[in-house]
Amino acid sequence: MSILYTLVRYIYQKEFFYLAYCFTQIFSLGFIIIYSHFFDIADFYKEICIIFASFFAFAFAFGFFKGQILPSIDSKKELFLISSLTIFAIVIVIYHYMLFSYLPYTIIYLLLLLSVIFNSKENIKKSLLHIFSWSLVCLFLFILQVKSIYIKSGYIDLILVAFMLEAVLFTITLENRNKELKNINEDYENMLLQQTKLAKTGSMIGNIAHQYRQPLNNISYILINLRNKYEKDKLTKEFFYTKYNQIEEQLHFMSKTIDDFKEFYSPNKEKENFLLIDSINRAVNILQSLIKQYNVELNINFNTSEGTKVYGVANEFSQVILVLLKNAIEASKDEIRPIIDINISSKNGLIEIEIIDNGKGISKTTFSKLFKPYFSTKKEGFGIGLYMVKLIIEKSFNAEIKAYSLEKGMKFTIFLEKSF
CATH class of the missing domain: 3.30.565.10 (Histidine kinase-like ATPase, C-terminal domain)
Structure with missing residues (x-):
């Protein structure tokens, strides 16, 4: 079901990491089938599945985390963290004959874990959910040390539990990613709306100037008319208030124009x-x-x-x-x-x-x-x-x-x- 889900997401969204993860799951499933001896298939094919699963897991990590798999060291704290993780990886390789005999996928998911940590500065800390279960699996096996104790206890095969948990956490990770992308998209849309308004600012200022020209001309003519009446001593109280009201109307129009533009922007x-x-x-x-x-x-x-x-x-x-x-x-x-x-x-x-x-x-x-x-x-x-x-x-x-x-x-x- 998870394979089908990621394949459908790739078909609709055309993002490469979905396809890479789909193939990772396909080869992982092939490994589980051979590992669990459901069919009589030679172990050679198990190794083939491991190789291809590793390759596509690397491709997934590269695509999902935007290619920033290798770290950049900017402080002593980061140097300490990266050194510790490198030592941890070397221990895993040395521990190959004990750990890999039970969980060959350790190195694959260690790679994903490293890429998550190195990219935590890019606000994708929620993606730690995707890798958390695998970290617990690795840690548990290191503490346990003896594989036979776990097997003799008759518990369900740990790798099967890990695969189910990983699929669920991957879905949660994708949902978080989609929410972040949706928020980013909404921010861009708001910016685009404001840029659209700003792009029209030049022509709008021209419109304001054009709209102001007529009322300013009217006010100028009214004032000239008032001055002529005053100079000829023909300015009556009735005439004055008539022209005064006309000027107020023009000023009200100009004020309303400014209010309209202010509200619009x-x-x-x-x-x-x-x-x-x-x-x-x-x-x-x-x-x-x-x-x-x-x-x-x-x-x-x-x-x-x-x-x-x-x-x-x-x-x-x-x-x-x-x-x-x-x-x-x-x-x-x-x-x-x-x-x-x-x-x-x-x-x-x-x-x-x-x-x-x-x-x-x-x-x-x-x-x-x-x-x-x-x-x-x-x-x-x-x-x-x-x-x-x-x-x-x-x-x-x-x-x-x-x-x-x-x-x-x-x-x-x-x-x-x-x-x-």
């Missing part, structure tokens, strides 16, 4: 119930300058309550809408009349958000690669935008996103659970 990962309309508007406000620059007709159609809420990280959802909306703008900007529709509807507890553009669309070859990392149809693109969109929707919101190639343009649909 916040690394906050706390999940909460948030209004869908707020998250969509935040992304729209950030891209307002592009929408005006290319004269895009943007239609937001709520076919459900505007008080609809979803559960998740609000600024991550804004990131999703921003990427999809920006792609739609860039796809349709060369059209005579660029149109983008955002349709929000709900049915049976599910929210559907559609983002549709009337751009030129994409080819079938490109369509199949849409959500692949580092694939982009734009020369200046990084190819991580849609990949991150899919990642956020599936992992952070436990939802689904689908892309549709239309006769004219593209449609992206997000399926979310409504928060009640």
